[in-house]
Amino acid sequence: MAEETKASVEKETKIKPPDSGAEFNEVEDLIYRRRSARFYKKQQVPEYLVRRLLETARFAPSSGNAQPWKFIVVQDRKMIEEMTRDVVAFCKLACRFIDYLDGWNPLKEWTAKLMQRLMNNLLHPIPFAALKLIAEEKLGLWHGAPTVIIMLTDKRCPGDPAVDVGIAGENLVLAAHSYGLGTCWVSFCTPLKMMPKWRKRLGIRYPYKLVTSIALGYPRGVPDGYVTRETSAIDWFAEDGTFKVVY
Amino acid sequence: MPEHLRIRDRLRIESFKKLGQDVTLGAVEIDPAKCTGCGLCVKACAAGTIELVGKKARMRTVFPICHSCADCVAICAQNAIQMKQFLELKKYFRYLDRGKPEPPRRF
Numbered sequence A: 001m002a003e004e005t006k007a008s009v010e011k012e013t014k015i016k017p018p019d020s021g022a023e024f025n026e027v028e029d030l031i032y033r034r035r036s037a038r039f040y041k042k043q044q045v046p047e048y049l050v051r052r053l054l055e056t057a058r059f060a061p062s063s064g065n066a067q068p069w070k071f072i073v074v075q076d077r078k079m080i081e082e083m084t085r086d087v088v089a090f091c092k093l094a095c096r097f098i099d100y101l102d103g104w105n106p107l108k109e110w111t112a113k114l115m116q117r118l119m120n121n122l123l124h125p126i127p128f129a130a131l132k133l134i135a136e137e138k139l140g141l142w143h144g145a146p147t148v149i150i151m152l153t154d155k156r157c158p159g160d161p162a163v164d165v166g167i168a169g170e171n172l173v174l175a176a177h178s179y180g181l182g183t184c185w186v187s188f189c190t191p192l193k194m195m196p197k198w199r200k201r202l203g204i205r206y207p208y209k210l211v212t213s214i215a216l217g218y219p220r221g222v223p224d225g226y227v228t229r230e231t232s233a234i235d236w237f238a239e240d241g242t243f244k245v246v247y
Numbered sequence B: 001m002p003e004h005l006r007i008r009d010r011l012r013i014e015s016f017k018k019l020g021q022d023v024t025l026g027a028v029e030i031d032p033a034k035c036t037g038c039g040l041c042v043k044a045c046a047a048g049t050i051e052l053v054g055k056k057a058r059m060r061t062v063f064p065i066c067h068s069c070a071d072c073v074a075i076c077a078q079n080a081i082q083m084k085q086f087l088e089l090k091k092y093f094r095y096l097d098r099g100k101p102e103p104p105r106r107f
């Protein structure tokens, strides 16, 4: 162990930041290439690989080193199907109240908008549209992935546990893509926390909270690749006291 | 300084019934000459935006809620797809502090 640490320190002293304009290194390339996979092969991911991935999550930074995460691995296809069915049913029910796109119904549209304002994260226009797609079974939940990793957080931990679980999950995701596996973050599993059946079966009760999940498997086709995205304005208070905005 | 919402926009929610006015949906351009009809882009899209018609991929005409993620662009082995329009929400959910689109840049 001590030798390993020493070796890594020696290696670190040799690592230098890139020169301006230099080619991307392997880590940068991996980050830029990662895309969400929504179409998987039937082949199961072997247990050792899943455990190897979960190990990367364990070493993520967390507020006060509290490690407030709890991972639930589901490889039971019947169970994945059953959870999917129940979430689809939930989305169908929700659409009955707020889907104002089917026909002319001003009251429904007004209700939907009020709810969107009150539950702005949950019902942001994008998940709002996805809710309809899931209800109509035009969008899958875990997209046929053979492995699902459900992520809970401990509500009593320092800071904001959702930040910690996000970091831990992304460690795992990036490692998975470095093996050529596919992943997709799936927060549409959260309706499960409202269903007594799944609260019981998955053991979701205080102090645990279901936050999100990750679909994992061998992708069909090659989903990974570079894409173009909007830049965002970065405010910069420079060393010389000046201020600028960069993109 | 961060961009903020106009007061009057805080209470106005975009309606998907007012496309163009409240929302400009994302859009992709698919070159039918390059498309082999493999269907991978249809599966990749989280927004049900693309459909296969006569072995060619095309954007759906009814409610194609594209959020310009470019997952379809990335998966197409034929390079048949390009981003044409990035999603714009124009009222309460307006994206703030956005600049023009760029691929990964090497500074």
Ligand SMILES: Cc1cc2nc3c(=O)[nH]c(=O)nc-3n(C[C@H](O)[C@H](O)[C@H](O)COP(=O)(O)O)c2cc1C
Pocket (backbone or CB within 6 Å): A034, A035, A036, A038, A141, A184, A185, A186, A187, A188, A189, A212, B046, B069, B071
């Ligand atoms: C917290 C979180 C939740 C997500 N939930 C879903 C989901 O429920 N279903 C889905 O298909 N994609 C989901 N995604 C994937 C996003 O749609 C995707 O990351 C985004 O469109 C950007 O595309 P990219 O991952 O290929 O770069 C989620 C992503 C994150 C980070």
Ligand code: SF4
Pocket (backbone or CB within 6 Å): B030, B034, B035, B036, B037, B038, B039, B040, B041, B042, B056, B057, B075, B076, B077, B078, B079, B080, B081
């Ligand atoms: S991924 Fe490319 S080749 Fe395949 S159907 Fe879509 S556009 Fe056509």
Ligand code: SF4
Pocket (backbone or CB within 6 Å): B026, B027, B028, B044, B045, B046, B047, B048, B049, B050, B065, B066, B067, B068, B069, B070, B071, B072, B073
């Ligand atoms: S950019 Fe994303 S949302 Fe738009 S069509 Fe392509 S995959 Fe679908």
